[in-house]
Each structure stands twice: as C-alpha cells, then as structure tokens.
Amino acid sequence: MTDFAVELKALSVNLGGQTVLDRVDLSVNPGEYLAILGPNGGGKSTLLKVILGLHRPSSGEAQVLGQSPRQARRKVGYVPQQSAFDLDFPIRVSEVVRMGRLDSFRVGGFNQDDRLAVDEALDRVELRDLSLAPVGALSGGEVQRVLIARALARRPQLLLLDEPTSSLDERIGHSIWDLFDELSQEMTVMIVSHDMGAVARSVGSVACLNQQLHMHPSKELTSEILEAAYGCPIDLLAHGHPHRVLADHEGT
Numbered sequence: 698m699t700d701f702a703v704e705l706k707a708l709s710v711n712l713g714g715q716t717v718l719d720r721v722d723l724s725v726n727p728g729e730y731l732a733i734l735g736p737n738g739g740g741k742s743t744l745l746k747v748i749l750g751l752h753r754p755s756s757g758e759a760q761v762l763g764q765s766p767r768q769a770r771r772k773v774g775y776v777p778q779q780s781a782f783d784l785d786f787p788i789r790v791s792e793v794v795r796m797g798r799l800d801s802f803r804v805g806g807f808n809q810d811d812r813l814a815v816d817e818a819l820d821r822v823e824l825r826d827l828s829l830a831p832v833g834a835l836s837g838g839e840v841q842r843v844l845i846a847r848a849l850a851r852r853p854q855l856l857l858l859d860e861p862t863s864s865l866d867e868r869i870g871h872s873i874w875d876l877f878d879e880l881s882q883e884m885t886v887m888i889v890s891h892d893m894g895a896v897a898r899s900v901g902s903v904a905c906l907n908q909q910l911h912m913h914p915s916k917e918l919t920s921e922i923l924e925a926a927y928g929c930p931i932d933l934l935a936h937g938h939p940h941r942v943l944a945d946h947e948g949t
C-alpha cells in the first residue's frame with residue numbers, strides 16, 4: 698500500500714505496435730495539483746487512461762489511491778478530451794450528470810444520495826437551472842461544464858481533466874479555472890491543458906510528457922531545462938512573478 702494518490706513505476710504502454718509511454722515514473726501526492734504538458738501525440742490522454750484502468754501497461758506498475766487502477770475507478774472523476782460526446786442523443790443534463798454515479802460495481806436504481814450528489818455537482822458548475830434541458834440544446838461550453846459535473850457527481854478523491862477548457866471562451870474559461878483551483882483544495886487534481894496562462898497561475902507542479910515523462914516542481918522550471926532536455930518548448934516570462942508559458946509547438 699502506497700501513500701501516493703498516483704504511483705507509476707517504469708510504466709510502458711504500446712498501442713498499435715508503437716511505444717506511446719516509455720518507462721514513465723510518476724508519484725503524485727494526495728492533494729497535489731499537477732499539470733501535464735506535451736506535444737500532440739505525446740501520450741497525455743493515454744496516461745490518464747492508464748490511471749483509469751482503460752489501458753493496460755505492457756510493462757511496469759500503476760497504483761491509484763493505493764489500489765489497482767480498475768479498483769480505484771469509483772473514486773476517480775474523469776473529464777475526457779472533448780469530441781466523442783454525441784449531442785444528438787436525447788438525454789437531459791441531469792441524466793448525463795447522473796451517469797457519473799454509475800460504476801461497474803453498482804446494481805439497482807439511483808437513491809436519494811445519488812440525487813443529492815447530482816444536484817451538488819450541477820451547483821458547482823452553475824448549471825442547476827439547466828438540469829432538465831436536453832444536452833443537444835446546450836452550447837459547447839455548457840456541455841463541457843456538464844461533463845465536469847458528471848465527473849464531480851462521483852465525489853472523487855482524484856480528478857482527471859483532459860483539456861477541459863479547450864472549447865471555452867476566455868470569460869467562462871477563467872471561472873472554470875477558479876473552480877479547478879477550489880477543487881484542488883479538496884482533492885488531487887491532474888489536468889492536461891494547453892492554457893499556459895492558467896496553468897502558470899494555478900497548478901502546483903508540472904509534468905512534461907513526450908513518451909517519456911519529466912517532473913518539474915514549479916519553482917525549478919526554466920525554458921532552458923525544458924527545451925534542451927525534454928523537447929517540450931516552454932518560455933519563462935516575468936510579470937512581477939515567474940510565469941510559465943508554452944511556446945508554439947512548431948514541428949513537434
């Protein structure tokens with residue numbers, strides 16, 4: 698039994714005959730707020746799916762909340778990278794959020810506590826007023842908040858967010874990052890994001906992933922370290938306080 702929220706040891710994943718994750722070591726402390734950066738195809742989504750038990754490692758070990766990833770899944774909230782959600786499916790907002798209460802161990806219907814958890818989650822993303830709306834009627838940003846609510850309805854100990862602000866405009870994006878900041882006080886949060894301004898403002902630590910993973914306690918992050926050693930181009934800007942900004946990923 699480990700004390701880490703997430704512990705990966707020499708973890709490799711091969712998909713379609715290709716090495717996607719290469720001997721990744723990662724230890725995430727309970728309560729840590731970690732961003733995962735890296736180029737497209739670097740394996741960020743795959744890493745989150747390993748933590749969810751959706752991909753099996755080809756070698757190495759993964760422990761989540763002291764258990765195997767599959768066992769821990771009921772304590773993990775997940776917002777997938779957007780794309781797959783079928784908006785034409787005739788289902789109400791509250792029903793989508795209620796899906797967050799399901800897991801493979803469940804039988805039977807929803808109880809009072811499930812309803813409470815759904816209402817709490819909708820309040821958290823300020824969508825209670827739309828709880829009976831069909832999801833097909835929502836804007837892209839509202840759908841994204843529904844999916845965040847679905848993850849929160851689980852009352853997770855660990856929250857995995859895969860580019861959860863990619864379709865939000867700046868105003869809504871800001872308030873969602875405020876929400877993530879609040880949530881990070883209550884649970885362990887791992888977020889994949891290209892919103893470097895928000896990452897710089899919010900997270901406690903940064904991992905760079907391009908098949909291999911390199912951890913950076915935030916205070917030590919410099920553009921030279923990242924660019925030279927890890928192929929993950931980052932500029933360091935100063936606006937009164939250190940700021941981390943991801944440069945264009947040209948050619949990567």
Ligand SMILES: Nc1ncnc2c1ncn2[C@@H]1O[C@H](COP(=O)(O)OP(=O)(O)OP(=O)(O)O)[C@@H](O)[C@H]1O
Pocket residue numbers: 712713717735736737738739740741742743744778
């Ligand atoms: N099920 C799969 N079968 C085969 N290859 C896969 C599968 N899933 C992912 N890959 C490949 O693994 C690599 C990493 O994909 P992944 O989605 O983890 O990257 P990412 O860092 O999340 O990228 P992005 O920033 O574009 O979301 C890619 O080359 C992708 O094509």
Ligand SMILES: [Mg+2]
Pocket residue numbers: 741742743778859
């Ligand atoms: Mg991805």
